[in-house]
Amino acid sequence: MRWSQAFLPVLKESPSDAQIVSHKLMLRAGLVRQTAAGIYAWLPLGFRVLKKIEQIVREEQDRAGALEMLMPTLQSADLWRESGRYDAYGPEMLRIKDRHEREILYGPTNEEMITALFRDEVKSYRDLPRTLYHIQWKFRDEVRPRFGVMRGREFLMKDAYSFDLDEAGARQSYYTQMLAYLRTFQRMGIQAVPMKAASGPIGGDLSHEFIVLAPTGESEVFYDAAYEEFDWQQSDLRYGDEAGLQGLFDRVNSTYAATDETHDEARWAELPADKQRTGRGIEVGHIFYFGEKYSAAMGLKVSGRDGSMVTPHMGSYGVGVSRLVGAIIEASHDEAGIIWPEAVAPWRVGLVTMRADDEPTVNAADALYARLQEAGVETLYDDRDERGGVKLGSMDLIGLPWQVVIGPRGIAAGTVELKRRSTGEREELSIESALARLTS
Amino acid sequence: MRWSQAFLPVLKESPSDAQIVSHKLMLRAGLVRQTAAGIYAWLPLGFRVLKKIEQIVREEQDRAGALEMLMPTLQSADLWRESGRYDAYGPEMLRIKDRHEREILYGPTNEEMITALFRDEVKSYRDLPRTLYHIQWKFRDEVRPRFGVMRGREFLMKDAYSFDLDEAGARQSYYTQMLAYLRTFQRMGIQAVPMKAASGPIGGDLSHEFIVLAPTGESEVFYDAAYEEFDWQQSDLRYGDEAGLQGLFDRVNSTYAATDETHDEARWAELPADKQRTGRGIEVGHIFYFGEKYSAAMGLKVSGRDGSMVTPHMGSYGVGVSRLVGAIIEASHDEAGIIWPEAVAPWRVGLVTMRADDEPTVNAADALYARLQEAGVETLYDDRDERGGVKLGSMDLIGLPWQVVIGPRGIAAGTVELKRRSTGEREELSIESALARLTS
Numbered sequence: 001m002r003w004s005q006a007f008l009p010v011l012k013e014s015p016s017d018a019q020i021v022s023h024k025l026m027l028r029a030g031l032v033r034q035t036a037a038g039i040y041a042w043l044p045l046g047f048r049v050l051k052k053i054e055q056i057v058r059e060e061q062d063r064a065g066a067l068e069m070l071m072p073t074l075q076s077a078d079l080w081r082e083s084g085r086y087d088a089y090g091p092e093m094l095r096i097k098d099r100h101e102r103e104i105l106y107g108p109t110n111e112e113m114i115t116a117l118f119r120d121e122v123k124s125y126r127d128l129p130r131t132l133y134h135i136q137w138k139f140r141d142e143v144r145p146r147f148g149v150m151r152g153r154e155f156l157m158k159d160a161y162s163f164d165l166d167e168a169g170a171r172q173s174y175y176t177q178m179l180a181y182l183r184t185f186q187r188m189g190i191q192a193v194p195m196k197a198a199s200g201p202i203g204g205d206l207s208h209e210f211i212v213l214a215p216t217g218e219s220e221v222f223y224d225a226a227y228e229e230f231d232w233q234q235s236d237l238r239y240g241d242e243a244g245l246q247g248l249f250d251r252v253n254s255t256y257a258a259t260d261e262t263h264d265e266a267r268w269a270e271l272p273a274d275k276q277r278t279g280r281g282i283e284v285g286h287i288f289y290f291g292e293k294y295s296a297a298m299g300l301k302v303s304g305r306d307g308s309m310v311t312p313h314m315g316s317y318g319v320g321v322s323r324l325v326g327a328i329i330e331a332s333h334d335e336a337g338i339i340w341p342e343a344v345a346p347w348r349v350g351l352v353t354m355r356a357d358d359e360p361t362v363n364a365a366d367a368l369y370a371r372l373q374e375a376g377v378e379t380l381y382d383d384r385d386e387r388g389g390v391k392l393g394s395m396d397l398i399g400l401p402w403q404v405v406i407g408p409r410g411i412a413a414g415t416v417e418l419k420r421r422s423t424g425e426r427e428e429l430s431i432e433s434a435l436a437r438l439t440s
Numbered sequence: 441m442r443w444s445q446a447f448l449p450v451l452k453e454s455p456s457d458a459q460i461v462s463h464k465l466m467l468r469a470g471l472v473r474q475t476a477a478g479i480y481a482w483l484p485l486g487f488r489v490l491k492k493i494e495q496i497v498r499e500e501q502d503r504a505g506a507l508e509m510l511m512p513t514l515q516s517a518d519l520w521r522e523s524g525r526y527d528a529y530g531p532e533m534l535r536i537k538d539r540h541e542r543e544i545l546y547g548p549t550n551e552e553m554i555t556a557l558f559r560d561e562v563k564s565y566r567d568l569p570r571t572l573y574h575i576q577w578k579f580r581d582e583v584r585p586r587f588g589v590m591r592g593r594e595f596l597m598k599d600a601y602s603f604d605l606d607e608a609g610a611r612q613s614y615y616t617q618m619l620a621y622l623r624t625f626q627r628m629g630i631q632a633v634p635m636k637a638a639s640g641p642i643g644g645d646l647s648h649e650f651i652v653l654a655p656t657g658e659s660e661v662f663y664d665a666a667y668e669e670f671d672w673q674q675s676d677l678r679y680g681d682e683a684g685l686q687g688l689f690d691r692v693n694s695t696y697a698a699t700d701e702t703h704d705e706a707r708w709a710e711l712p713a714d715k716q717r718t719g720r721g722i723e724v725g726h727i728f729y730f731g732e733k734y735s736a737a738m739g740l741k742v743s744g745r746d747g748s749m750v751t752p753h754m755g756s757y758g759v760g761v762s763r764l765v766g767a768i769i770e771a772s773h774d775e776a777g778i779i780w781p782e783a784v785a786p787w788r789v790g791l792v793t794m795r796a797d798d799e800p801t802v803n804a805a806d807a808l809y810a811r812l813q814e815a816g817v818e819t820l821y822d823d824r825d826e827r828g829g830v831k832l833g834s835m836d837l838i839g840l841p842w843q844v845v846i847g848p849r850g851i852a853a854g855t856v857e858l859k860r861r862s863t864g865e866r867e868e869l870s871i872e873s874a875l876a877r878l879t880s
Binding site: 005006007009030033035036037039040041042043044047050065067068069070071072073074075076079091092094096098099102104106113116117120121122127130132137139141143153154 | 445446447449470473475476477479480481482483484487490505507508509510511512513514515516519531532534536538539542544546553556557560561562567570572577579581583593594
């Protein structure tokens with residue numbers, strides 16, 4: 001993408017109404033704009049990041065055997081009366097009347113709808129287990145929306161729902177999602193730690209939050225340094241391996257991690273001092289096992305192996321997809337701007353011409369841009385007629401992993417500058433070497 | 441995907457509440473389920489088709505230089521008061537009050553929001569022209585939602601908006617989208633004809649509807665057979681070629697096409713009888729040029745080349761993404777079920793075992809499935825323990841382009857049956873030949 005043809009409005013000043021660093025940077029770098037309280041439009045830069053995060057979530061859900069579908073944003077109030085949650089939910093639920101005065105609502109979550117869909121279609125034990133998921137916009141009418149997309153009202157969530165014949169099966173589904181979550185967050189280049197959680201208004205007795213570590217996080221966290229060593233991508237854990245997944249769960253449960261709300265000083269003290277890690281964190285996912293709560297309330301039954309009717313056990317598994325954009329920035333930025341992990345960067349390379357009026361510079365940049373495009377390297381080419389310093393500042397702000405800087409002096413010597421955003425390391429290289437580095 | 445692990449609820453009976461064939465088939469084949477009046481959940485099969493259509497729309501928008509972003513579903517009423525449309529819009533607009541009694545609405549379209557975003561960020565002629573688009577759920581509170589996703593209330597739309605310095609520029613943007621639309625629909629394997637249209641409530645003086653031909657269509661259409669010959673993919677038209685795009689527009693405008701509302705008997709009579717085509721059609725896209733309507737009302741101005749302030753000219757360009765799923769089925773089905781064009785099929789190949797209790801059959805099918813997976817051929821493998829006839833019926837119903845049928849007799853002879861869904865042609869082939877055919 002050529003910057004001169006893009007829609008990338010970066011701000012020189014930090015907006016005064018933003019309180020936290022991710023919100024400031026998302027406004028300054030032109031990722032989002034607020035269009036109503038707690039409601040945001042995603043400009044092209046933010047949209048690209050959102051899609052990359054969504055795609056990683058999708059691929060890991062698919063790998064774990066979850067089936068993608070898509071439920072609508074609006075739901076019937078009657079559906080929520082079946083579970084008893086319509087009256088219980090509180091003012092965070094956006095209640096709406098349509099032109100015929102029928103009561104509907106903007107879904108804050110989808111337990112009721114998926115339970116009803118499953119109930120209407122599935123009659124036999126042979127069609128279980130199943131885990132279904134969707135990635136859809138939700139709405140929660142926060143009394144004081146703030147912190148940008150971190151606590152917005154309209155937000156994008158991946159929510160999965162599992163259906164099993166009994167608790168043992170449901171636990172396997174839960175462990176499967178747990179592993180998928182660990183892999184998902186690690187692929188995004190962030191450190192996320194699972195923590196036992198109270199199950200809250202959704203109900204049930206087995207629940208974990210996934211907390212991304214970030215110095216500016218909303219809650220204090222305590223965890224075993226062992227979490228820094230796990231490599232969930234490369235581990236030999238396999239979906240469907242019951243003993244292996246049970247082992248994963250036992251390992252997570254026995255490796256200390258807690259928020260200030262659940263912190264246990266006695267267990268903490270048992271950990272060697274050099275293994276104690278404290279920090280702050282941001283919740284980006286939450287998984288629940290809640291047994292028969294919704295299936296029993298809504299009359300979901302299937303015929304069991306022996307012909308008797310069985311009430312399936314369910315779990316639900318949420319990831320805050322839009323929230324992750326903010327959380328990743330909280331975890332990865334510096335004074336100059338955002339530092340995107342490669343896996344979620346809107347483009348991999350930023351190409352900058354220092355002098356838009358110098359023909360050899362522009363020709364070399366055009367040629368390099370064409371070759372990067374050909375090689376399939378996602379590149380943002382800042383070809384604007386702006387001062388070089390302004391362009392370098394913009395590039396640091398939007399935080400692409402690699403910068404290639406082309407100026408008259410370098411071109412005279414046959415070189416460009418390659419800068420790695422995360423470390424600030426710079427190197428003078430021939431164009432061929434830079435290209436080889438970026439395409440390898 | 442193995443059917444035994446999927447969520448593909450097909451119905452034996454045609455549902456009684458569906459009036460048109462696409463709605464019936466979408467329910468029977470398990471593409472969607474209604475969750476409230478005019479609101480649908482997309483089950484995995486329907487979701488896959490929806491995503492394929494969305495992706496074709498996206499790729500053709502990107503190719504035409506439009507920039508993707510994502511605006512929220514909910515909008516502030518104040519934004520619509522700026523254009524004067526809040527009171528004008530009528531009961532199709534879903535009006536909502538949030539917990540603080542602020543007036544919001546579920547967006548039926550996004551002219552106001554995109555104009556406000558553009559106004560707040562763009563100050564100079566140098567940042568024009570631009571076309572921005574998003575693919576997002578909309579809501580129109582139809583008084584009598586019907587015909588399934590064809591006239592639902594919550595629907596997925598691609599809407600693009602162009603900003604130009606003057607009418608000449610805006611016309612080029614319009615022609616660019618016109619070409620993108622012709623290419624988009626043709627890639628989906630359907631015949632769509634552009635027709636001059638009244639501009640309707642959005643306003644303006646240059647507008648075309650795109651009508652998909654289908655025998656069950658909502659309106660009668662009259663068109664020149666020349667439309668059947670155009671190949672928009674292979675044409676040498678290039679985006680950015682002003683004269684070429686003007687030529688395209690002139691050609692479309694001089695090649696007869698009309699709905700019964702705009703039909704001109706005198707012009708029709710000028711067409712040789714063997715070039716006259718009549719039929720029925722379904723609107724799947726609508727493009728508008730509306731000049732300064734929104735920019736003037738909402739105070740969008742940029743500094744022009746000569747320093748004076750200029751009010752940009754705008755256009756908007758919609759495609760009914762969810763509606764297309766129904767329209768394609770209306771255009772492509774038979775007594776037995778859906779016939780998906782290859783480009784939008786949920787899977788390319790359906791693999792069927794005629795006897796799930798015959799070991800050689802199952803082994804051969806498992807092996808072929810593994811090889812199709814390896815070759816990257818999207819395959820649905822019906823491995824269920826059901827009668828062969830039931831499985832063949834299901835496969836015809838869901839309409840994958842190719843069927844591979846494996847049964848005991850064939851396996852004894854070393855062959856499988858390859859069936860092309862669209863023509864019903866069947867061939868006995870060796871497994872190797874079938875594989876070669878499907879991977880070529």
